[in-house]
Amino acid sequence: MPLKCGLCDKQAILKRPKTGDALCKECFFLAFEEEVHQTITDANLFIKGETVAIGASGGKDSTVLAYVMKALNERYAYNLNLVLLSVDEGITGYRDDSLESVKRNEIQYCLPLKIVSYELYGWTMDAIVKQIGLKNNCTFCGVFRRQALDRGALMLKVDKIVTGHNADDIAETVIMNVLRGDIGRLRRCTAITTGTDGALPRCKPFKYTYEKEIVMYAYFKKLDYFSTECIYSPNAYRGFARAYIKDLEKIRPSAIIDIIHSGESLSVKKEVKMPVQGVCVRCGYISSNTVCKACVLLEGLNKGRPRLGIGKTHKERLKMAEDLNEKGDSSINSQNFFENGQLDSFSEQSSQSGLSCCRSTTAGCSCQTSEICNDTAGIHSSVDQQKINSLAIDF
Amino acid sequence: MCSVQEDDNDVPFSKVRPNESIGRTCMKCQEKAVLITRVNDAFCRSCFMVYITHKFRATIGKTKLVRDGEMVLIALSGGPSSSALLHLIQEGLSERTHKKLRFRPGLIFIDEGAAVNLPSSERLNNCEKMLDTMRSTGFPCCIKALEQGFDIDNIPELTSPSGTCCPGSQVEKDLGTIDHDTESISSDISTATSSVTLNMSECSISSSMEEPCSNSREAIAVSSLSRVESSFQKYEEAEEKLRCLLKSLNSVSAQEDLIRSIRHKILSEVATTCGYSKVMLGSCGTRLAVTLLTDMAIGRGGQAAVDTVFADKRYKNLMFLRPLREFSSKEIGMYNALNDVESFFIPTLTTKGSDGASIEHLTEAFVTGLQRDYPSTVSNIMRTGEKLSTGAEEESKEYCAMCQSSLDTNVVASSALNAVQFSQRISNRAADSDSIIDKSNKTGECCGEGDGGCNTTRTRVTKQQVLASLCYGCRLAIRKIDDVEKLPLYVLKDVFWRVRREKMKSEIEEFLLDTS
Ligand SMILES: [Zn+2]
Numbered sequence: 001m002p003l004k005c006g007l008c009d010k011q012a013i014l015k016r017p018k019t020g021d022a023l024c025k026e027c028f029f030l031a032f033e034e035e036v037h038q039t040i041t042d043a044n045l046f047i048k049g050e051t052v053a054i055g056a057s058g059g060k061d062s063t064v065l066a067y068v069m070k071a072l073n074e075r076y077a078y079n080l081n082l083v084l085l086s087v088d089e090g091i092t093g094y095r096d097d098s099l100e101s102v103k104r105n106e107i108q109y110c111l112p113l114k115i116v117s118y119e120l121y122g123w124t125m126d127a128i129v130k131q132i133g134l135k136n137n138c139t140f141c142g143v144f145r146r147q148a149l150d151r152g153a154l155m156l157k158v159d160k161i162v163t164g165h166n167a168d169d170i171a172e173t174v175i176m177n178v179l180r181g182d183i184g185r186l187r188r189c190t191a192i193t194t195g196t197d198g199a200l201p202r203c204k205p206f207k208y209t210y211e212k213e214i215v216m217y218a219y220f221k222k223l224d225y226f227s228t229e230c231i232y233s234p235n236a237y238r239g240f241a242r243a244y245i246k247d248l249e250k251i252r253p254s255a256i257i258d259i260i261h262s263g264e265s266l267s268v269k270k271e272v273k274m275p276v277q278g279v280c281v282r283c284g285y286i287s288s289n290t291v292c293k294a295c296v297l298l299e300g301l302n303k304g305r306p307r308l309g310i311g312k313t314h315k316e317r318l319k320m321a322e323d324l325n326e327k328g329d330s331s332i333n334s335q336n337f338f339e340n341g342q343l344d345s346f347s348e349q350s351s352q353s354g355l356s357c358c359r360s361t362t363a364g365c366s367c368q369t370s371e372i373c374n375d376t377a378g379i380h381s382s383v384d385q386q387k388i389n390s391l392a393i394d395f
Numbered sequence: 396m397c398s399v400q401e402d403d404n405d406v407p408f409s410k411v412r413p414n415e416s417i418g419r420t421c422m423k424c425q426e427k428a429v430l431i432t433r434v435n436d437a438f439c440r441s442c443f444m445v446y447i448t449h450k451f452r453a454t455i456g457k458t459k460l461v462r463d464g465e466m467v468l469i470a471l472s473g474g475p476s477s478s479a480l481l482h483l484i485q486e487g488l489s490e491r492t493h494k495k496l497r498f499r500p501g502l503i504f505i506d507e508g509a510a511v512n513l514p515s516s517e518r519l520n521n522c523e524k525m526l527d528t529m530r531s532t533g534f535p536c537c538i539k540a541l542e543q544g545f546d547i548d549n550i551p552e553l554t555s556p557s558g559t560c561c562p563g564s565q566v567e568k569d570l571g572t573i574d575h576d577t578e579s580i581s582s583d584i585s586t587a588t589s590s591v592t593l594n595m596s597e598c599s600i601s602s603s604m605e606e607p608c609s610n611s612r613e614a615i616a617v618s619s620l621s622r623v624e625s626s627f628q629k630y631e632e633a634e635e636k637l638r639c640l641l642k643s644l645n646s647v648s649a650q651e652d653l654i655r656s657i658r659h660k661i662l663s664e665v666a667t668t669c670g671y672s673k674v675m676l677g678s679c680g681t682r683l684a685v686t687l688l689t690d691m692a693i694g695r696g697g698q699a700a701v702d703t704v705f706a707d708k709r710y711k712n713l714m715f716l717r718p719l720r721e722f723s724s725k726e727i728g729m730y731n732a733l734n735d736v737e738s739f740f741i742p743t744l745t746t747k748g749s750d751g752a753s754i755e756h757l758t759e760a761f762v763t764g765l766q767r768d769y770p771s772t773v774s775n776i777m778r779t780g781e782k783l784s785t786g787a788e789e790e791s792k793e794y795c796a797m798c799q800s801s802l803d804t805n806v807v808a809s810s811a812l813n814a815v816q817f818s819q820r821i822s823n824r825a826a827d828s829d830s831i832i833d834k835s836n837k838t839g840e841c842c843g844e845g846d847g848g849c850n851t852t853r854t855r856v857t858k859q860q861v862l863a864s865l866c867y868g869c870r871l872a873i874r875k876i877d878d879v880e881k882l883p884l885y886v887l888k889d890v891f892w893r894v895r896r897e898k899m900k901s902e903i904e905e906f907l908l909d910t911s
Pocket residue numbers: 005006007008009010023024025026027028
């Protein structure tokens with residue numbers, strides 16, 4: 001006997017992975033969308049009139065996000081000005097197909113599209129792979145994509161970025177940070193909005209949405225997306241966490257949300273020091289370290305030491321930070337990083353806070369950005385391996 | 396899309412091949428090494444023993460929590476870790492030891508055979524073996540069965556959320572004076588041990604929860620085996636209740652979770668009624684890493700710290716200590732092998748199951764698998780736990796009626812808990828009625844207070860009232876339960892008590908002044 005939809009008595013065609021309820025197609029769509037709407041309103045994610053960039057990769061998460069954001073924006077009159085923002089990583093084959101998919105979305109959803117390129121760093125993913133081989137290159141993927149997205153968003157003068165991170169991704173990140181003992185990120189990674197302290201805020205409207213349901217939604221809506229995985233090697237930690245969560249989900253489907261609840265209810269001991277958010281002395285990008293991860297990676301590439309900034313090479317990174325401070329780093333100017341000179345806001349920022357701070361540390365800093373100075377001092381006299389270990393951009 | 400997110404770090408743990416100890420010398424004395432601990436420390440036998448005992452004493456000593464002459468209840472499971480714990484304590488108390496331990500241990504074994512449907516002959520056999528082991532130490536000892544948790548019938552005191560049982564407080568006072576006497580007489584260990592024996596002894600198999608330790612001072616005699624046998628008859632009804640409850644949970648993970656909370660309840664009950672102010676658990680670091688990750692997976696992240704910290708202070712007037720938290724299971728195994736410490740195999744719910752049999756079982760396989768390839772896994776996880784707050788500083792927090800942890804259900808609008816509840820509402824018409832078992836909220840005539848003497852009138856509570864008094868993890872555990880009346884009485888009474896307090900408060904509300 002066919003199962004009936006639990007809401008409308010039509011024939012059910014699916015069982016929701018999240019709750020186990022049998023639903024028909026229409027009722028599933030409604031439940032899915034209403035949940036996202038609920039997430040958005042509960043967290044007050046948007047203010048009327050804001051311009052919001054949807055980080056679009058052409059994959060399923062961001063494709064469904066773009067579709068749902070547009071639908072909800074109309075249904076509930078969010079009055080948001082939505083734009084698609086995409087990063088071109090420069091991966092042969094992968095790039096072309098995923099960008100094609102984003103371009104189709106632009107037409108289908110009638111949303112303006114902006115594509116920013118890795119090449120604003122002077123490097124394509126393919127060129128990076130040529131230098132460092134297939135191992136570890138996804139570090140570059142992740143770090144560069146995040147910064148490229150932020151920079152693109154600044155160029156477009158948007159107020160917020162929304163990304164397609166779903167509940168599975170967040171649960172994975174929680175487990176991953178438990179496994180590596182990274183309390184700073186563990187605490188931050190369940191926040192629905194990050195970067196509220198000065199940088200461009202990023203939100204995750206799919207924070208409580210199951211990956212499986214996103215696939216279901218795309219499947220039944222016949223949405224057009226690019227499904228090939230990145231051809232380069234993903235990170236080991238995340239791989240372990242992902243496998244673990246998939247197994248958990250088989251035992252108890254609610255495990256994904258349960259992990260997020262766990263993450264949300266953690267509290268950190270008062271005496272545990274959290275990394276202070278500052279700005280990268282080189283590029284002005286928000287970072288809890290003197291030099292942001294992207295700059296470290298870039299420095300490595302440019303100097304022919306691409307392994308700088310990957311994994312346990314903190315000695316090298318330490319040395320680089322010292323070099324940087326000793327020289328006062330006169331060699332650094334924003335042109336190295338933003339070849340087209342189009343990222344004015346960033347060049348400005350870096351010459352105001354970053355560089356001046358950097359120069360003055362040798363002779364006792366007198367600038368206002370005390371975080372940076374603390375950070376620099378920390379690197380000079382660093383006994384704290386922990387801190388150096390976690391030289392990276394914050395999530 | 397690339398699966399990597401910007402915070403991924405590439406080389407997660409240093410992958411170290413296990414080193415062979417063959418042909419290596421001890422890092423301390425250059426004798427021939429017998430084993431390698433942690434990453435690369437080779438030890439000979441005697442240096443290993445020094446290393447282990449030192450670490451054990453240091454773990455207990457550095458917190459200065461255990462006072463001289465204090466009564467400490469040691470929870471034994473028969474497994475390798477708690478067997479090693481017992482051995483370490485015996486060694487530490489012995490005359491020849493340089494820096495003696497000075498507390499007074501009592502032993503307890505909880506027979507969980509009913510939960511696994513073990514035949515009674517086998518349960519009896521396990522109890523006999525444990526009794527032999529415990530007796531041979533000369534410490535006072537007792538055996539409890541898991542189902543006895545259903546006989547605990549306590550009402551929380553107005554001031555103490557941890558819920559000491561009423562007759563217990565009397566006993567506690569009695570023992571308090573003894574405690575004092577012993578201290579003044581001598582700190583000599585032999586005197587201490589013999590007087591400890593007086594204290595607990597018969598809080599054992601045949602004595603029921605309602606009258607614990609009432610005859611404690613009469614005899615040192617440990618219960619005879621015939622009494623072990625008769626005790627099984629006695630708890631048949633409770634055993635049936637336990638089975639019925641476990642069955643209704645409909646999930647092995649939930650069963651494990653509930654067993655854990657009943658086990659803790661029994662330990663705290665025996666401890667408080669018999670005058671013990673500390674309970675020592677045998678969990679080693681490897682086990683605690685599994686516990687921490689399991690907690691994360693079952694929505695108990697807020698309790699992960701308290702579940703793995705050295706001193707768990709969630710119960711008032713009672714502390715759970717985990718003195719083996721700095722040891723790996725490998726070190727425990729080696730210690731036991733070198734000292735001929737016997738441990739027993741006692742089956743659990745997942746003994747015969749696959750990795751996916753339960754969340755805890757899966758997590759154990761996951762952690763031990765990772766640990767094999769990346770030896771820093773366990774210490775990384777424990778490092779996470781150490782930075783988490785146990786919430787012990789915050790007084791007067793609301794606590795869970797089942798597991799006594801502080802409630803984690805008072806959340807902001809944007810939260811996983813609300814998201815889950817919204818999902819249930821929106822995709823299931825029946826969701827609202829699901830949470831209310833249709834039983835009228837008959838509050839009965841019992842006062843729900845005082846000495847519990849009027850508990851003849853059964854107090855009924857609704858599923859919704861029960862859920863409201865539980866933490867996220869406990870709610871998850873009993874989600875599938877068909878009738879909340881199957882829960883142990885101590886849970887129901889606690890819920891009932893809250894409902895009454897709520898009602899009282901609403902009656903006088905208009906006269907209460909806002910003091911905040
Ligand atoms: Zn329907």
